[in-house]
Amino acid sequence: MYLVEVNRELCSGCGECVGACPAKLLALDGEKKSFVQGDPAECLGCESCTILCTRGAVKVTEY
Ligand code: SF4
Ligand code: SF4
Known part of the structure; x- marks a missing residue:
């Protein structure tokens, strides 16, 4: 099992991760x-x- 976390302080908002996630787990607010x-x-x-x-x-x- 895996756990995903985003550090908003570091995020530039480029959106690369959003399109790449096959599980559609990431989005831009x-x-x-x-x-x-x-x-x-x-x-x-x-x-x-x-x-x-x-x-x-x-x-x-991973956990
Ligand atoms: S949008 Fe995604 S890939 Fe881009 S800086 Fe933020 S977390 Fe990283
Ligand atoms: S791209 Fe999506 S499924 Fe792949 S590690 Fe990142 S959050 Fe998990």
Whole structure:
């Protein structure tokens, strides 16, 4: 099982992670910050978001 978290302070709002997530777990809010929509535990652990994020704003943890 995997858990995804976004650090809003680090997010630049580029949106790269949003399009990359096969589980459609990431979205941009009204402030152009990425956030986890739905259940963060539905993360597949593919790491697409962490690889694409140049700000280190997304963290995926296996548990
Ligand atoms: S890839 Fe990183 S900086 Fe870009 S929107 Fe996602 S979390 Fe924010
Ligand atoms: S690791 Fe994969 S499934 Fe999980 S949030 Fe990132 S892109 Fe989506």
